[in-house]
Amino acid sequence: MLTYSAHLQSVIEKLIREEIDMKTKMLVSAHQSLDFAAYKHHVGVVQGLERALALVEEAESVVSKG
Secondary structure, three states, rough: OOOOHHHHHHHHHHHHHHHHHHHHHHHHHHOOOHHHHHHHHHHHHHHHHHHHHHHHHHHHHHHHOO
């Protein structure tokens, strides 16, 4: 059984991954209709989500070390 914190972390990671997948699919399917500025913005959003995921993993590492 997961603790509340472990469950919360897994849900957050899952939601971030789903958002990354959704944004990436949107970029691939709409790449011809986006101008360069909009494309850069959406790529930046995906990069930000990936950074958030990395920070969640980093925080888990810090917490597990005590």
